Amino acid sequence: MSSSPFHGDQILKASRENAPPLKEIPGGYGAPFFGAIKDRLDYFYNQGREEFFRHRMRKYDSTVFRVNMPPGPFVASNPKVIVLLDAASFPVLFDTSKVEKRDVLDGTYMPSLDYFGGHRVCAFLDPSEPKHTVLKQFVFSMLVSRHGEIVPLFRNCLSELFIVLEDELASKGKAYFNTLSDKMSFNFVFRLFCDKKPHDASIEAKGSKLFDSWLFFQLAPLMTLGLTKAFNFLEDILLHTFPLPPFLAKSHYQKLYKAFNENATSILDEAEGLGIRRDEACHNLVFVAGFNAYGGMKTTFPALIKWVASGGEKLHRQLANEIRSVVESEGGVTLTALDNMSLTKSVVYEVLRIEPPVPFQYGKAKCDMAVRSHDAAFEIKKGEMIFGYQPFAMRDPRVFDNPEEFVGHRFVGEGERLLKYVYWSNGRETDDPTAGNKQCPGKDLVVLLCRVMLVEIFLRYDTFDVDPGKLPLGSSATFKSLTKAPTSN
Numbered sequence: 001m002s003s004s005p006f007h008g009d010q011i012l013k014a015s016r017e018n019a020p021p022l023k024e025i026p027g028g029y030g031a032p033f034f035g036a037i038k039d040r041l042d043y044f045y046n047q048g049r050e051e052f053f054r055h056r057m058r059k060y061d062s063t064v065f066r067v068n069m070p071p072g073p074f075v076a077s078n079p080k081v082i083v084l085l086d087a088a089s090f091p092v093l094f095d096t097s098k099v100e101k102r103d104v105l106d107g108t109y110m111p112s113l114d115y116f117g118g119h120r121v122c123a124f125l126d127p128s129e130p131k132h133t134v135l136k137q138f139v140f141s142m143l144v145s146r147h148g149e150i151v152p153l154f155r156n157c158l159s160e161l162f163i164v165l166e167d168e169l170a171s172k173g174k175a176y177f178n179t180l181s182d183k184m185s186f187n188f189v190f191r192l193f194c195d196k197k198p199h200d201a202s203i204e205a206k207g208s209k210l211f212d213s214w215l216f217f218q219l220a221p222l223m224t225l226g227l228t229k230a231f232n233f234l235e236d237i238l239l240h241t242f243p244l245p246p247f248l249a250k251s252h253y254q255k256l257y258k259a260f261n262e263n264a265t266s267i268l269d270e271a272e273g274l275g276i277r278r279d280e281a282c283h284n285l286v287f288v289a290g291f292n293a294y295g296g297m298k299t300t301f302p303a304l305i306k307w308v309a310s311g312g313e314k315l316h317r318q319l320a321n322e323i324r325s326v327v328e329s330e331g332g333v334t335l336t337a338l339d340n341m342s343l344t345k346s347v348v349y350e351v352l353r354i355e356p357p358v359p360f361q362y363g364k365a366k367c368d369m370a371v372r373s374h375d376a377a378f379e380i381k382k383g384e385m386i387f388g389y390q391p392f393a394m395r396d397p398r399v400f401d402n403p404e405e406f407v408g409h410r411f412v413g414e415g416e417r418l419l420k421y422v423y424w425s426n427g428r429e430t431d432d433p434t435a436g437n438k439q440c441p442g443k444d445l446v447v448l449l450c451r452v453m454l455v456e457i458f459l460r461y462d463t464f465d466v467d468p469g470k471l472p473l474g475s476s477a478t479f480k481s482l483t484k485a486p487t488s489n
């Protein structure tokens with residue numbers, strides 16, 4: 001391993017300069033039907049997700065290979081993909097002139113449109129479809145018009161969260177962060193998009209759970225609940241073999257739709273101004289709020305807490321020093337202050353690198369093309385499905401030193417040059433989302449919210465300790481202790 005943090009740049013440049021010959025893509029799909037089932041069982045039960053990829057990467061001595069991705073039969077008609085596991089080949093998935101992003105958000109299957117009121121919402125559209133431009137502009141416009149409210153509103157929501165967290169910790173000796181974080185995220189998203197709390201107070205109490213069940217029904221084919229071995233067969237049949245019937249999630253979705261339709265009047269007026277029908281705008285709004293924003297935060301915030309806790313007291317002291325001194329010199333938690341916190345920024349990028357909240361990306365080859373890994377070039381044919389697994393691409397040892405380690409200061413100073421290899425938003429961290437690409441329009445907002453969360457923690461507390469855990473989607477964090485800052489009340 002190189003001692004320079006920038007050896008990735010040099011290697012990628014060198015591999016671009018010496019064009020390697022085209023190689024046959026190793027791996028395969030096995031017998032029809034049975035090959036897909038075997039790969040699915042390996043992925044969920046026999047090997048587990050990480051070993052599933054690692055084992056094949058070793059076996060084929062390649063970061064690019066062919067395999068079936070779950071769910072396969074009978075949820076997906078064609079599970080065959082070409083996997084990309086390194087930082088050099090992965091970005092082909094961002095090039096929408098080469099890959100088609102139509103209906104590939106969940107991978108090789110498309111959930112029933114009944115989950116979205118019968119509409120193909122923005123995230124399922126390819127940028128070549130005219131509606132993608134209009135709907136993505138709608139998302140940009142709602143973010144721009146609420147720009148000034150984001151930080152104060154989020155700080156407010158975090159204050160409510162920390163009051164409950166402290167109470168739980170005092171009464172029970174521990175506090176499960178995920179449930180509190182989910183409630184906080186729902187309330188933040190709802191208040192941001194609706195400019196107020198919901199009229200119907202029960203939505204505030206239950207909104208996160210309603211979204212959870214709606215998300216579960218769509219994403220069940222990609223999940224394992226981590227039950228004991230005896231239940232594997234049953235789980236595989238129930239979750240991965242046939243799509244769950246959407247009518248089971250209908251009443252939850254209708255409650256959410258009604259709440260947004262009644263409360264988000266100004267956003268829906270804006271949408272009509274852009275020429276989008278009000279009901280289609282509202283179904284898109286529910287998806288953006290529930291799947292994109294709430295669903296993303298559901299995995300991002302617990303991972304942030306988990307990894308920052310793992311940094312220990314030394315990192316916490318450094319973060320607290322930086323945050324408190326910048327807030328004091330800037331006179332508050334302003335956007336400029338947040339931008340001047342280089343360690344805090346780096347820690348957030350490092351969390352998004354080591355545990356990307358959305359680990360999978362898919363795209364269908366629009367034409368015959370050559371895709372390059374560090375060592376070889378591979379021919380991909382038009383129509384083949386390409387799949388990138390972000391956690392491996394962003395732990396590429398040819399780009400990052402000690403890639404498996406959480407290194408809080410990795411992106412400080414000169415380390416910023418490595419940001420172009422941070423892909424969590426479905427694009428490089430150095431690129432911007434546009435109506436013509438598929439990068440997350442909430443990219444800068446997400447990074448900002450993570451920074452604000454760290455700022456709020458270290459203005460209040462000196463250090464904290466959590467028990468980490470694994471969930472069907474993402475990580476969990478249970479607070480075991482919180483040490484208050486001397487000046488915090």
Ligand code: HEM
Pocket residue numbers: 101105122123124125136139143288292293295296297298300357358360361362424425426437438439440441442443445446
């Ligand atoms: C922590 C929170 C978030 C995470 C982790 C996240 C992540 C992502 C990722 C990975 C994609 C690309 C999906 C793909 O095509 O493969 C995406 C797309 C998208 N995200 Fe986010 N996102 C978050 C928050 C938000 C927020 C707050 C908004 C809007 C307010 C948003 C709106 C969208 C939309 C509309 C798309 C589809 C973009 C397109 O079709 O061009 N996301 N997000």
